[in-house]
Amino acid sequence: MNRHNKIIQKEVWRTRLSSFKTIALALLLITLLGLAILAPRIPMGPTKEITAYVESIGVSHGGTGGSAYLICELSNGEKVRAYWENQIPLKKGEKILLLETPRLTGGKKYEFAGKSNN
Secondary structure: OHHHHHHHHHHHHHHHHHHHHHHHHHHHHHHHHHHHHHHHHOEOOOOEEEEEEEEEEEEEEEOOEEEEEEEEEEOOOOEEEEEEOOOOOOOOOOEEEEEEEEEOOOOEEEEEEEEOOO
């Protein structure tokens, strides 16, 4: 009888260990998924202000509404897309200020900061 109890006890521990491994794996996968979703939003360095010229203005439509954006040309000739609140009227060729933030996953995020005084 004692031997039978030991065998049952081993099976119980194997089942518990298997359940623990499954839960640990599920938590790891949920954590990795969360990081994959949040990583593009995590800044990797300081935000700096740069000047650019407006090339075009656009609106993208999503499920919860639209968002305005600018296509801008930087001083090095690179064209970037910048988020814009659409509160200040702008026109093509206008000199503006952008906030440039490097991202953890590479690339940079650009946001409209205002019109340039120069």
